[in-house]
Amino acid sequence: MTVINGIHTFFLLNFSSDVSWIFDVAQILTHPLMTLILTVAIFLGFLYQLYSPKINLIGVVAALCLLLLFLGFLINGDVNLISVILFGIGVIFVIIELFIVGAVIGFFGIVLISLSLIMLGDNLFIMLFNVIIAVILSIVEWVILVKLLNRKIPFFEKVVLKDSTNAEAGYRSHDDRSHLVGKIARTSTDLRPAGIILINDERIDAVSDGSFILRNKDVKILEVEGTRVVVREID
The missing domain is CATH 2.40.50.140 (Nucleic acid-binding proteins)
Structure with missing residues (x-):
């Protein structure tokens, strides 16, 4: 908590009333409606980015929304150390999942990231509601991307053995006679x-x-x- 409190103190000591607008912005960013918008944008944006072949504007916007969400609560002094730790571990788990396809650890990573967002601020119920709404909308987006648009995760496409090694593609196993x-x-x-x-x-x-x-x-x-x-x- 020392580091987080130190950052909050930094804003208090280095920003006088002349630039108190930064605290006004923080209040806007941490407003329940704004946190809902940011949380939904984070989930939908990163999910869309996951199914995109390269980094795009939507992925960048999702990253900025995540930064603004944490920054708003940080300026207000409402970020706790546990939330930061859970978020960090969750990100590490998701990265590991990208290199170990099919590992359950990626699911736990998403859960930890969601918990870290829920623990932001001093009202768990508001953030829990935000995350639930974001997850529901993400499921809808996933159905559209995968079932309707037939999108696939590009990274997995490179790692997982493709169907090009089947018999129709001219591949024969050693024992196929x-x-x-x-x-x-x-x-x-x-x-x-x-x-x-x-x-x-x-x-x-x-x-x-x-x-x-x-x-x-x-x-x-x-x-x-x-x-x-x-x-x-x-x-």
């Missing part, structure tokens, strides 16, 4: 009914379609299911 169906191979061992066949100098585990097949016999690949290759002897 579906392209061998219909090909002719030769048995390297007896198939009783399992054994090994040879195709293009590659040894592949295979099973016969039910009959016993001797070594050095030509077989046709009938079916491939994952790593299971089914063959039939060519008469």
